Amino acid sequence: MSLKSYSRARAVHVMLVYTGGCNGCDIEIVNCIFSPKYDAEQYKIFLTWNPREADVLVVTGPVTAHNEKPLKAIYDAIPEPKAVIAAGACALMGGVYKNIHGDIPSEEICGPVDKIIPVDAKVPGCAVRPQDVLAGAVAALPKLLNAD
């Protein structure tokens, strides 16, 4: 293991971006990192709100029309190597907001997330469970650690 990946593995910074879901997934993700019960910080996974500091981008929500541009800008601001986790039913396929009409397109929803930015790991659930978010973060880690 090179020095870079050795140090990277000891400070994985997760940034949470919220693109118009119902708040449920966001609470569970914050819960997963902050709450002493799941406590992702013990595995050196930290929550940050600064894209330039982040390694992993966690996206929740179906990406509303207003959020499409900021999401791209945030993705571009994160330095390489980076991994993206789409968390929750809305981020994976638009959730109830997109599909409940069947085939009628919705003007408000631009999602799912993988139409807008490349996604490395997908965490299903409505709302996602904290354990699953941890598993998703672990699944995305090899991309960061084997980057060089």
Place this chain on the structure above:
Amino acid sequence: MDEDNKITIGNSKNQIIETEVPMGTVHSAAIEPYRIRLFVEDEIVKDAEITIGVNHRGVERIMEGLPVEKANSLTEKICGICSNIHLWNSVLVAEKALEIEVPERAQYIRIIVAELERLQSHLLYLAHGNEVLGHETFSMRLFYIRETVSDLLCMIGGNRVQYGVPVIGGLRPRAELDQMRIQKLNEGMDLLEEKISNFAQRFVSDPMIMSRITGVGTLRKEDALKLATSGPTLRATGVEVDLRRDMKEYDPFEFEVITQDGGDVKSNLLVRVLESLESVKIIRQAANHLPEGNITNRSWDMQDAPITKSYVEAPRGKLYHSYALEDGRVRHSIVRTPSIANIGAMQYACIGCHITDAQLAVVQCDPCFTCTDRAIQIIRL
């Protein structure tokens, strides 16, 4: 504007304030996306403006034309923090319109779930508030206390966030409470009461926290009333209004309406702490005096109904749902969430604060912009 109607804020709009600090829509200090513009003079906020609309998903438009059962379950996805109260209120509209009698046992279990949700919402608010204050230890402790509530909700509804307990006429069969669940509920309440009281004791006797939050982000009583603020934010200014007092579902239970006088961050936090203890009281009463009988009334027929309204007390304040029924489908759906009224309170609370306290002043009103982002039209008369 005449003298009575004038709301006393520092700035009348013709005065030009040069420094503007915009934050958002995605900003590191705010979890939810919203935009706030702070107009600053000598680092003191003179005026604030909050803009929402980023999260607009058009839930009401999606509801339009759906079968009423499906539309009800969609209202649950309006908000992840207070999902049950949206569902309950939407179901209440249908029950009112179709004149369905709900079994008493179902009412009691609905109230247990609603109060558990109030507990988790208030604990989340306190945790988030303490995080914004900069006291991470308290924040972690509160997140840990909240896990107890989440587990109980998971036990009843089967999911940690969206539990989907009420259906038209009663409850989902999964939410039936047997002896074992009631025992677990009682144990959980004992644990919660102890932990919340411990936290409250630590919180009020911490001089550093108290000096940080006393007098910050003050919202005056007159302003709160003029802005039609609702819920704990209004009660923190000393107005004793609680919709639970008027709801017939809450008649069998004894609880107090908590008020505080200050209207500042301290009063807001304390109202939520004390209300959590009242919720524990209500849950205990409901769990220990649960009536026997059915949980679902299935003998009802679908018929057309005109627009029916329903108000309930959500964890954040007054929640309004209304729709009409046509061939079993929803028409003219309107949802009005408490945060839309409280946005005015947030703007007012910012005024006069130091700029570093502005975020705290917004958070003290318990914003939930996700709920709030729906079709909003302001008509000037």
